[in-house]
Amino acid sequence: MAETSLPAAAQYIIIGGGIVGCSVAYHLTKMGHRDVVLLEQGQLSCGTTWHAAGLVGQLRSQPAMTNLIRYSTELYSQLEEETGLATGWMECGSVTVARSDDRMTMLLRTAAAARAQGVDVEVITPQEAQDKWPVMQVDDVKGGLWMPGDGKANPTDLTQSLAKGARMGGAKVIEGIKVTDILTDKGAVSGVVTDHGTIHAEVVVNCGGQWAREIGKMCGVNVPLHSAEHMYIVTEQIEGVNPDLPVLRDPDGYIYFKEETGGLVMGGFEPEAKPWAMDGIPDKFFFQLLPDDWDQFEILLENALIRVPQMAEAGVRKFYNGPESFTPDNNYLLGEAPELQNFFVGAGFNSMGIASAGGAGRALAEWIVEGAPTSDLFAVDIRRFANFNNNPTWLHDRVKETLGLHYAMPWPNRELHTARPFRRSALYDRLAAKNAVFGSKMGWERVNWFAADGQAPEAEYSFGRQNWHDNVAREHKATREGVALFDQSSFAKLMVQGRDACSELNRICAANVDVPVGQTVYTGLLNARGGYESDLTVLRLKEQEFMLITGSAQAVRDADWIRNNFSDDAYVFLTAVTAAWSVLALMGPKSRDVLKKLTKSDLGNAAFPFATVQEIDLGYATVLANRMTYVGELGWELIVPVEFTAGVYDDLMQAGAEFGITDAGYYALEGLRLEKGFRAWSRELTPDITPLQTGLNFAVDYEKPGGFIGKEALLAAKSDPEHLKTRIVQLVLDDGAPQLWGGEAVLYNGVEIGEVRSAAYGHTLGAAVALCQLDAPEPITAEYIRAGRFEIDLAGVKYAATVQLRAPYDPKSERPKVGG
Structure with a gap:
């Protein structure tokens, strides 16, 4: 051991002396925290860091990730001056x-x-x-x-410089000490056992590189990476x-x-x-x-x-074959583990560790100190994965592909093909037999679109219209004019129950969920900054029983956020029930006609209003019918016990035959929701975006008793005109030919002002439609929007676009509420 005195306890213990662990230690000390101990089993940088190539490219597909690397380049350029140790940093472009x-x-x-x-x-x-x-x-x-701002560095020198900076801030760096176990107490980490003794700790950070998965297993934490x-x-x-x-x-x-x-x-x-x-x-x-x-x-x-x-x-001169850790989606793992309080992970850097370490280390240190991320980190949040993603056989097969993604063509809607099929809904075989083309989300096999008879059920990638454009147009038209059925069983479902369920949820949700039994509420879950941690629907099934339906990718993250925000003394329980229920969304003006053939329940407006949920008979099955829409048409989300799903599907298809019922997939769903301007979490709704900026202030109840998380931040933002310099707006291209995919630049009077967050072809509108985040030099008011000329830069060609201050399709939202 380089530093022989092993402390009995520390506030923060960091496992792993590679560049990421040293960056976390450095940034904790920069935030004024001196009681930091970094443990390295060998010598600093001896694992993956020392043989890294040291490339630092700034640009990433998400702006939030680009910002982290931009910070890395700033840090690396000044570190030598601060610590006196060279870093080899060179801005060579x-x-x-x-x-x-x-x-x-x-x-x-x-x-x-x-x-x-x-x-x-x-x-x-x-x-x-x-x-x-x-x-x-x-x-x-x-x-x-x-790109003149890109550069290179010497990874070992950079690590030593960060470590010295951490020591200068009071951190203790101990080499030659191996962690053999992780201690826990009442659901929280309490220390580590080493081959030189035990150290108690308030927080433990796993920066173990390719050993991080094994370290996680010591305390029941899943760290899905593979070398x-x-x-x-x-x-x-x-x-x-x-x-x-x-x-x-x-x-x-x-x-x-x-x-x-x-x-x-x-x-x-x-x-x-x-x-x-x-x-x-x-x-x-x-x-x-x-x-x-x-x-x-x-x-x-x-x-x-x-x-x-x-x-x-x-x-x-030398052949280097150095192992590195890779994750199932080619993004690294950051954040507090959902399985264990105060146990954090920073690992799985997919050959991007040198570029990312500065920003990732700062982001993780801030998360540790503040108790929550201080910016949008969903792309790297460890909670985007579940325990099944840590299956070693699945990881082995998936990682074969993800390493190659670094330089593979990033086609729009590109799907990974290894280690699939993975999670399958009750209807998988039926839909596959109908020429379904599946994509993957949170491991679920979800239908993207249906191939026509004689058409190969596989996507042909391109940057223009892809080979499914006309198929999706048919599914889109059926939803708008007739009736379509979407298998949305991958929706995550959480049950919240107990004497304090209502009061606890009402504090965590921005809308008022203390509503009569049988009502459905759309709400955001906000952080203390007023930004979105999620958006979901809350179904009040009983006085003390609520079902939350949220996005497929958010199952682990939402459950963790809600549990962490329950009061310590509250009598309330959250149970993940995704696997118990299928969701079949029956959508379109003829949806009521189809259901009427299968149920004795009254589906009229008076008996079954919009935004309500009832238990109904449906053929032989008994299901929950939630009158809600994500496509802007009359329809019901049928929440069906898995064991009844196949029967319900067959009955719906048979009853719907005379109305031309059509199977539809997620590509159609995307175009339908964008025509309506419906926002989606992790796209338009992020931890850095508030309801005021995204036009969803109507779904916030400022007057409800007890308030809600984020209320103070929203009230302050309401009186600050600067807050509306960032807004989410809907744009429709004036030209009907181009295809948008998301990520394109938005220009205002010829100057870049933002980016497209979601895009699809709006088949009802006859043009591509996009939801965009604008970041302007002045508040984005209706007058500002009307005064400017908007364009979207599509691979260097600028196309004129029109801002829609109200949804261009059914602006009054009358169609979902029609009588019958």
């Missing part, structure tokens, strides 16, 4: 080249997104790319991107390679390059990876590499020789 027209389209989309996020970017010609990187040949290059081999070579010196050379990425060849001592580091992300250490990582795997595997590396080397022919003459 990066060049990304495209070999195909599709890749060039993607780079043009990336450029627009970068400008919208305030990242400096320039679209360049093949010749300009070669001017910046003279040792490559560009005969097959279509064009490229230049895979990641290879790169370092060449001998090459003429024309100098220290100022930018980073080069050639994603069509799966490869990257950076300069090192006059030679090149060349590595990449092969399309099918090689998982490692299925039976656990060997003890003392410190500063070690795996055997060279030239067969696995061959596809990368072949592509490197195409890009840099001189490499054929250069010797290889």
Whole structure:
């Protein structure tokens, strides 16, 4: 042990002395917390960090993630001055080249997104790319991107510099000490057992890198990551390679390059990876590499020789085959574990640890100290996964694909294909037999669309209209004009029961849920800043029994948020019941006609008003019918016990035949909800967006007794005009031909002002429709909107768009409430 005195207790213990663990320690001390102990089983940076390539690219698909990396670059540029230790940080810029027209389209989309996020970017010609990187040949290059703010660093030096900064702030860094167990008490972490003794702690942070999964298992916490081999070579010196050379990425060849001592580091992300250490990582795997595997590396080397022919003459100084941890979706894991209070995780960085560590370390430190995230971190929130995602066989097969996603073409609506099918609804086989094309959400196999007879049931990806456009148009039309059935069984369902269920939920929900039994309430769950932690519907089934229906991806996160906000002395219980109930959404003007053939219940407006739920007979089954819509039409969400689902589906299909009932999928649902301007959580509704900014203030009850979480922040925001500099608005393209996907830049009078958060083709409107987040230099009022000219940048082409201050389809929302 480097520091021999082992404290008996500490406020914060961090397990793992890689760059992420050192960043968390550094940022905790920066926030004034000195009682920090970092434990490293070997030496600092000896696991994954030391053999990382050290590339720092700023841009990520979500603005929130880009902001974290932007902070990393600021931190790395000033760290040496603060600590006196070099970091090897160099803002050398990066060049990304495209070999195909599709890749060039993607780079043009990336450029627009970068400008919208305030990242400096320039679209360049093949010749300009070669001017910046003279040792490559560009005969097959279509064009490229230049990002001057990108850079590179020395991972080991950076880690040592962060560790010194942490020590300067009072942290104790102990090397050569292994954690052998995690202590818990009454559902919370209480300390760690090491091979040098026990340390009690208030908070434990698992930054164990590829060991993080095993550390989690010590205390019943799921950390779904798997180690895979990641290879790169370092060449001998090459003429024309100098220290100022930018980073080069050639994603069509799966490869990257950076300069090192006059030679090149060349590595990449092969399309099918090689998982490692299925039976656990060997003890003392410190500063070690795996055997060279030239067969696995061959596809990368072949592509490197195409890009840099001189490499054929250069010797290889070193072959690095260093294992790294990868997650099921290629994003890292951050946050407090839902299984154990005060146990935090920062791991699974998918070859992005050096770029992400500064921002991720600060974000995690703030989460630890504040008790909740201080910004939108859903993309990396550990609660986006459930216990079944930690299955080792499933992880092994999925990680083979996710490593390759780094440079795979990020097609719109791209679906992962490994380790599937996974979770299946009761109707999976019936829908598959009808040519359903499935996507995956939270592991659920969900129908995206239905192929026609004779059409292959698989998506053909492109940046324009994809091969399902006309199929979805038919499903869309059936919902608007007739009747359609959506299998939405993947909806998460939570039951909240007990004497204090109503009062506790009413404090956690922004709307008033203390309503008569049988009423349904749409509400947001807000944080102390007034931003959305979720939005969901609350069904009051009995005086002390509420069913919450929320998004598929939010099951673990919502349950954790609600439980954490229950009062300690409240008599209330939350139970996850997703698997017990299917949800069949019967939607469209003829939905009542279909149901009437199967039930004795009165479905008229007087007996069964909008936003109410009743138990009804349906054929032989007894189900909950919730009169609610996400498509803007008359309809019912039928909440069916799983054992009755197949029978209910068959009965609905038979009864609906005379009304032309149609199966429909999630792609149609997306277009239908966007025509209505209905917001979705994690897209338009985020922890950084309030009901005032998204136009949902009507769903907030400021007058209810007892108040609600976020009320004070919303009241303050109401009187602050600056608050409305950020708003969610609906845009419809004036031209009916282009296809929007989300992520495009929005321009106001020719200047980037925001980005498209959700988009789909609005088949009723005859044009693409989008919900966008605008961030303006002044409050976004109706006058501001009317005074400006809006455009959407679609891969470098700017299309005029019209802002809709009211939903362009059924603006008064009369259709869901029609009589009968």
